Amino acid sequence: MKNNNEVLLEVNNLKVEFGGKKNKFVAVKGVSFNVYKGETFGLVGESGSGKTTIGRAIMRINEAAEGEIKFKGKKINGKISKELDREVTEKIQMIFQDPMASLNERAKVDYIVSEGIYNLKKFKDEADRKAKVEKALTDVGLLPEFASRFPHEFSGGQRQRIGIARVLIMEPELVVADEPISALDVSIRAQVLNILSHLQKERGLTYIFVAHDLSVVRFITDRIAVIHKGKIVELAESEKLFENPLHPYTRALISAVPQPDPIAERNKVIEIYDPSCHNYDVDKPEWVKIEEDHYILANKEEIIKYKEILESKV
């Protein structure tokens, strides 16, 4: 959980656009949130919601059209100094979604894992580098002899762990995990999740977990932000979100998640989200705090409704 309430990452009014002047597509429409040191922050949404774009904007792969991203108080988007660039490269790292596409097929595992420390020259000599690679591989449950092999010799789960080793060797503070288990088999997901959680405990890592699978997110995150079409609609502490989902989109998302219980599933009634249920013509929505650790995007009319629902539950 958030031990020291120290803000590691601040995202303020982030806006990300794609395409030229003619066919501009706004993927992220003004998103703001904080990530505290040591926590696992979940960014949940369906395809096209913009969650991956936010993750990539934090990694500076995508440019922010407006707004700012601050790491430990310093702005990291836009043009930054070489020292800050180096610090950010070291301290913020990313785990990618597709283990088949995120490793260089023509390079040995040894090079893939060492790539970051080669760039930042974070090792004393060849023996030191080799030792670091070995440690990174064993930390994720792989055997050191795998270093001399090529990615195609491994399974999806092993490749994803190589991707994690490559991140670990940099000794980062913040890790953006972009759907790290969606492309893996069910039984392998548990393995990778366990590794991620161990590493967090051992090294005090902070995760931003981007996902579309709510069931996974509930299990590993401390706080969750639900994203719909480029805007955060609800942000709450994980358990609170699942116990009291207020925004209709969150409710639809939660009701649609399949549970491994045949009888419950057969009797389930799914809620469908219809964006026209909001009337935002006159009464514009704002980002408000509806209860402790629970924020929502709503207009005045809806706030009244939500507060009533909360009170009736108490």
Added chain:
Amino acid sequence: MNNKKNNEVVLSVSDLSIKFELRGRSLKAIRHISLDLYKGESLAIVGESGSGKSVFTKSFMGLLDSNGWIDTGSINYKGTDLAKFKNNKDWLKYRGGEIAMIFQDPMTALNPLKKIGHQVQEAIELHQNIKGDAAKKLTIEILNDVGIPMPEKRYEQYPHEFSGGMRQRVVIATAMACKPNVLICDEPTTALDVTIQAQILDLLKGMQKKYNLTVVFITHDLGVVANVADRIAVMYAGDIVEVGMAEEIFYNPQHPYTWALLSSLPQLGTKGEDLYSIAGTPPSLYKEIVGDAFAPRNPRALKIDYIKTPPYFEISETHKAKTWLLHPDAPQIEVPDVIRRLHEHFGGNR
């Protein structure tokens, strides 16, 4: 639900094994499977990548890749052994009209250059012998049936004008237009968002009831399985290791692989604790597998697991599993905590 006694067998697979030739070596993708499919049921085949679930069902329609072939066994459908078919012509009578299939990616299943209405109509004209305006009318009815709003207007549109979920509905419409007996769905919702997935599964269940279809679902998602399946077959390394009614598999699983599969679900995990996970990867199918294929990854494997392949042991009339743990001489093993909790937590609903 669908009791074995009352129902006729629609498709019967017996001792089926399928081999592939890859880079000069042969591998056995399906290792002597026997399975019966009953009329009107929905059977889910659950397995991870490499288990052979797609290959298995593709063999029912003669859709194996050119470097694969049926080595032994038979596939009996309405008195004919489909495994004996040699060329495409034999299959044409069965594909679509008798057994139809829908795939994972709706974008690549549809012709991007043809109006979707024409694509559905083509299936009608081929399989139902209705042409022209009558066919078009029927097409619009089917499009309506699968939940596409304003079907007359959307008849004239192209696949790229539809969202993922809508496209999958069109694919389902095309399959239903053939009026099949058996519908095989190969991961039909894996590429779709969770909210759309729920709607498509509802649609498929509705179609099944309305037309008394026999549906085979292939998936790796146990939540989807819980939603749609009457009966479940769990596949591992080219073999069916456990098969039973949905409640039996979820509330009383017997095979260590099924335990592992269920236990590793995050929905069942306790926050702050490790999830149960299985080490390693599925075995290479190039080598002949001796004994139980799951043994190297099973910390509680028995010595005999490395020597002899276990037979099916029956737990009930509808539930059986291929594991030596069910042999009378086997030691008592505690069911993993997670499974026990599943049993208690959900079993109470029975």
Added chain:
Amino acid sequence: MTSDVKTEKIDKSLFEFAEYDSKNAELIGYSNYSYWRSTLQVFLKNKIAVILLFVVVLLLLFTVVQPYLPNQHSPIKINVDADGLQLRNLPPSSEYWFGTNSIGQDIWSRIWSGTRTSLFIGLTVGIIELIVGIFVGSIWGYVRKLDPIITEIYNVITNIPTTIILILIAYILEPGILTIIIAMSVTRWTSMARFVRNLVIIIRDREYNLASRCLGTPLHRIASKNLLPYLVSVIMLRLALAIPLAIGSEVFLTYIGIGLPVDIPSLGNLINEGRMFIMTPSLRYQLLFPTAVLSIITISFYVMGNAFGDASDPKNHI
């Protein structure tokens, strides 16, 4: 099937727990696939390509070895008979295996000398084209900011007809091997650059390249470790095709009179000389032999190049 196994007597000791080593679990997923080995295997399956490969290798060896064989004539010596008369247009004989040309030179040795020259030019141009093309193409494709600038340069160069550029260069510099190499390189690097650029654009945004950017990998290492290895198979294909194309260009240039000077034998020169006799059946051999050699080289490289291109496509590694 279940019943007979059950009644079979199984030793109770087998129902004890076996030793479990989690390491074994990690190792069983190993696959032994090697990209280059599979490429070679698929290539070798194409019998025609393999035969032509042999033919080309033999041809190459022969062009090198030929001058050192006994009884070879000089390719430029004008042969005269006892009276000092030029031995012109002699048909193939035991003395002059391919006959002599219109000024009395031995065609056999001229062909081999000419093949040497043409191959040398073809190979040199091919390699220059490769190096410049890859270098420019990678930067062009990878660095987004340079894309519009280099595209403009490319458009300008390619819009000028190559023939005009070639003629200009031939006028400015004296005709010779170096001139022709320069002329062809200047006009041919553009298509390789464009080709490489298109490939780079396709792979530029793949996740493994994004990962490298996140790790702070500098451009030159991305180019050499991430991009180049994927281009190698394609590049070798293009190189194999570039050689016959370059030779063909040289032939064409000589045809239109701006190629190599007559005193340096090349396939272009020989074909040019031979074409004058196309209407004279008894002298057609002077056209036939160089044309045959050119055809063999062109077809062989072409077939081999395509076979290699197919073999290096991972989809064909079955």
